[in-house]
Amino acid sequence: MVKSTITFGPQHPVFPEPIQFILKVVDEKVVLAEPQIGYVHRGIEKAFELNDPKDNIFLAERICGICPAPHTTAYVRGVESLMGIEAPPRAKYIRTIMNELNRIHSHILWAGLLGDAIGFESYFMQTWNYREKVLDAIEKISGHRVTYAMNAIGGVRRDMTNEQLRGLEKTMDYVESSLENIEDVMKDYTIKKRTQGIGILTEEEARRDGAVGPTARASGISQDLRTSGYDAYGDLKFEPVVVNNCDSYGRFAVRWQELKQSIDLIRQCIVKMPSGEILTKSNNPMNGEAISRVEAPRGELFYYIKGNGSKKLERVKVRTPTFANIIPTVTMLSKGCQVADVSVIVLSMDPCISCTER
Amino acid sequence: MQNEIQVNSATLIGETLKMLEAKMRFATATCLDIGDHFEIIYHFDNGNEMKHLRLSFKDGEEVPSIRALYACARFIESEIVDLFGVKISGVSAGLLLGSDSPVAPMRKSAPAKSEVN
Numbered sequence: 001m002v003k004s005t006i007t008f009g010p011q012h013p014v015f016p017e018p019i020q021f022i023l024k025v026v027d028e029k030v031v032l033a034e035p036q037i038g039y040v041h042r043g044i045e046k047a048f049e050l051n052d053p054k055d056n057i058f059l060a061e062r063i064c065g066i067c068p069a070p071h072t073t074a075y076v077r078g079v080e081s082l083m084g085i086e087a088p089p090r091a092k093y094i095r096t097i098m099n100e101l102n103r104i105h106s107h108i109l110w111a112g113l114l115g116d117a118i119g120f121e122s123y124f125m126q127t128w129n130y131r132e133k134v135l136d137a138i139e140k141i142s143g144h145r146v147t148y149a150m151n152a153i154g155g156v157r158r159d160m161t162n163e164q165l166r167g168l169e170k171t172m173d174y175v176e177s178s179l180e181n182i183e184d185v186m187k188d189y190t191i192k193k194r195t196q197g198i199g200i201l202t203e204e205e206a207r208r209d210g211a212v213g214p215t216a217r218a219s220g221i222s223q224d225l226r227t228s229g230y231d232a233y234g235d236l237k238f239e240p241v242v243v244n245n246c247d248s249y250g251r252f253a254v255r256w257q258e259l260k261q262s263i264d265l266i267r268q269c270i271v272k273m274p275s276g277e278i279l280t281k282s283n284n285p286m287n288g289e290a291i292s293r294v295e296a297p298r299g300e301l302f303y304y305i306k307g308n309g310s311k312k313l314e315r316v317k318v319r320t321p322t323f324a325n326i327i328p329t330v331t332m333l334s335k336g337c338q339v340a341d342v343s344v345i346v347l348s349m350d351p352c353i354s355c356t357e358r
Numbered sequence: 359m360q361n362e363i364q365v366n367s368a369t370l371i372g373e374t375l376k377m378l379e380a381k382m383r384f385a386t387a388t389c390l391d392i393g394d395h396f397e398i399i400y401h402f403d404n405g406n407e408m409k410h411l412r413l414s415f416k417d418g419e420e421v422p423s424i425r426a427l428y429a430c431a432r433f434i435e436s437e438i439v440d441l442f443g444v445k446i447s448g449v450s451a452g453l454l455l456g457s458d459s460p461v462a463p464m465r466k467s468a469p470a471k472s473e474v475n
Contacts, residue, residue, distance in 0.1 A: 041454040045441075046463055050470055210384055210430030223405060289359050291401070291408065304388045304399070319386035327430045357454060
């Protein structure tokens with residue numbers, strides 16, 4: 001048997017962002033995968049120490065162009081903890097709505113990219129068309145489609161009017177019915193052939209490798225930080241979506257169910273939206289250490305923030321979900337998968353590399 | 359922080375083994391440049407609560423790696439070596455930074471803006 005080496009990435013048609021896997025291959029089977037990152041490191045953690053903490057909100061949301069809401073939520077919650085303040089209830093609900101809208105467009109984006117990787121271009125087109133409506137809804141609420149900076153230290157920057165809430169309800173109806181139109185893709189023969197039994201990650205391996213988010217939940221691990229009840233999640237009824245497939249199809253199924261779950265959570269927020277202030281103003285010094293974790297679309301987003309009482313933060317550490325999911329992906333790849341399945345397996349964990357490298 | 363245990367280079371592996379036996383997930387580790395010494399805080403989670411091991415050490419001192427216990431520590435430790443220029447046994451730099459990158463840019467002594475060749 002001849003062992004050869006194939007470099008997969010960093011520039012590859014199926015990778016929207018640069019990551020490299022050096023694959024050791026016997027015939028068409030991958031026996032070892034070695035990941036390499038470092039193509040888009042921007043030194044954002046250092047920049048956190050140099051900026052005004054309020055300006056850091058805009059920095060945090062630029063860590064990831066897909067997940068600005070979880071990043072700013074984790075950041076402001078950490079700073080609020082240092083200052084000893086809490087956002088008003090209405091602000092918490094608005095934060096929750098923005099985070100769930102973020103999850104919906106992120107999961108739809110991912111579904112489209114999976115279709116693209118498989119060669120299912122019409123599916124890619126349909127899903128991204130539906131995603132546009134979600135981005136439009138975000139723009140109507142915040143004034144921007146991508147970097148919307150809704151969060152502020154102590155609450156949110158903008159309130160939501162009743163008209164905006166009614167408009168959001170209509171958008172959720174549209175997105176729900178649109179997704180039902182393409183739900184049969186889950187039963188498609190080709191999709192199943194390309195994903196079922198591909199990229200196996202057992203529960204034991206997922207725990208050992210520290211998998212998070214849908215990657216962990218598709219391996220039977222009930223791990224969802226939203227159940228801790230931060231922001232408005234404590235008032236909402238939901239259960240983590242967990243399946244035991246342990247393969248790429250399972251990760252697809254978890255995200256698909258979470259799309260419906262997020263639509264439901266937004267509807268619950270609209271019904272239960274409390275009235276009142278949206279911002280708690282404070283000039284308290286930022287002192288001590290805080291850990292702030294939120295459930296981003298790709299999993300646990302971890303912020304460690306340290307203040308020393310001065311006007312700037314001493315340290316902000318960010319661990320993104322993709323960073324945690326790279327080692328589990330190496331495990332999936334190194335089990336003798338076909339070279340043709342590498343793209344599907346890597347995409348099945350929904351990689352976000354700019355976010356990972358910060 | 360709550361649930362924090364102070365460790366040193368000699369006790370880190372033993373305390374980490376206790377975390378592994380308690381089925382704690384290794385979430386990540388945070389390195390801090392305190393000025394006269396460094397700290398690495400190892401964060402563990404069991405779904406309900408977090409526990410932390412705080413390792414203090416002098417610049418230049420080599421500290422043990424926990425990779426043998428937690429495979430997922432591999433990238434986390436490499437990143438710390440890259441960004442802070444500290445020594446962790448068996449862990450080399452080069453995950454995030456290249457040969458022409460600023461050296462240990464997260465140290466307090468590192469300039470805010472570095473010339474990149």
